[in-house]
Amino acid sequence: MNIVLFHGKVDTTIIKRGVFKIGNYDLAIIGSGPVGLFAAHYAHLHGLSSIIFDSLSEVGGQPQMLYPFKQITDIPAYKKITGTDLIKKLTDDLAGETKIVTNHKVEQVTKNSDGFTIDNSVFVRSIIIATGAGAFKPKELPLKMDEATKKQVHYFIKDPKEFAGQTIGVFGGGDSALDWALELSNYANIKIIHRRNQFRGLESNVAKLKSLKNVEILTPYLPKDIQMINNQLDVSLKEMGGTQLRNETFDQIIVAYGFKANNRFVKKWGIDLNGTNIAVDRSMKTNINGIYAVGDVVTYPGRVPLIALGFGEAQIAITAIMRDLFPEKTLTIHSTSM
Incomplete structure (x- = not known):
């Protein structure tokens, strides 16, 4: 060539x-x-x-x-x-x-x-x-992170197979977030975090994701803090409109907040x-x-x-x-x- x-x-x-x-x-x-x-x-x-x-x-x-x-x-x-x-x-x-x-x-x-x-x-x-x-340019995850943490936070995906066997957090509620979650679900366990109960992406894709056993949808939550613990990402999530906090652990994170x-x-x-x-x-x-x-x-x-x-x-x-x-x-x- x-x-x-x-x-x-x-x-x-x-x-x-x-x-x-x-x-x-x-x-x-x-x-x-x-x-x-x-x-x-x-x-x-x-x-x-x-x-x-x-x-x-x-x-x-x-x-x-x-x-x-x-x-x-x-x-x-x-x-x-x-x-x-x-x-x-x-x-x-x-x-x-x-x-x-x-x-x-x-x-x-x-x-x-x-x-x-x-x-x-x-x-x-x-x-x-x-x-x-x-x-x-991608809209970045609005959390303070050290360099080691940033290496496990992604804004683009080239090869979904690289995430095989891992627990992946997908942050966002638009078409890109849903598309990435669907593709990654063929290889990994997925948790989708969105600040609203409703998604901006295609309803058909939301329905597909809800039907998958290795996909969990967490709404309405916003990320509040992120720490690296034992080479995993520990993320604190705050419930929108409430005071509830929950922590989730991921091997890697995909951020789909738009560009x-x-x-x-x-x-x-x-x-x-x-x-x-x-x-x-x-x-x-x-x-x-x-x-x-x-x-x-x-x-x-x-x-x-x-x-x-x-x-x-x-x-x-x-x-x-x-x-x-x-x-x-x-x-x-x-x-x-x-």
Whole structure:
């Protein structure tokens, strides 16, 4: 697989070795979620050279980081597919087609007469912003913890089998908490702690969890203290609206309190926002010529937050970019004709 993954800031030694060829990129894609990855593939079909930047340590965005094993049921051509499998297929499609830079948050975009300079290092002729809900950080467990304790408190899950045979506490009441609890219940004993009796996630998932013998639901409780005792996490829980305290012991904890995310950082590049999203026209262009936006980062009347819709928006943006950069070319729209 020939995809180039470079972790960290672009440095001049790697540029000199030819990994980054300044001036040789038609397109920079900011964000490597499913829509960004598909945009890179579709750009390659049209012969555009592209580079992807992502602030996270790996590609895949929210499907890979937040729900890697969840079955996604609204992707065309797939009755269902996990987040991990979707990202793998999209990434495999990029083999030899593009450069990917992870662990790199784009800070500066400078407009030139014939394109843009990104972070004073890479020159591109056009940009697609595909950052989804934006750079996201997990909301942490609001308890004082030492470093040893923190190692057993998790905000992402990559391999549920690593928790096999353990007692796992899952804190939260949304879809992510329920999805993680369901998946982990195949390997471990689960205790779900939520501050309300009602859950925000799917009722069908709540019903499934209640039917499992190795799952216990503790509501309405909030964590008040956490200690490491004999290499286990001893958590003090306070009943909401009451004074009752109870202590529970876990081998490890999964925290699913949601994530802080926003796209306001694009304002410093001169891009107009509509609320927290980027305003675009029918060609997915922003208020700045040469910069487009696709996926859940954008807003327009009637839009719904679907990955499949983002795929279509990427095709619209790439088509507009081709017409802008190569007006002399006869543009082939359908891949079956390419």
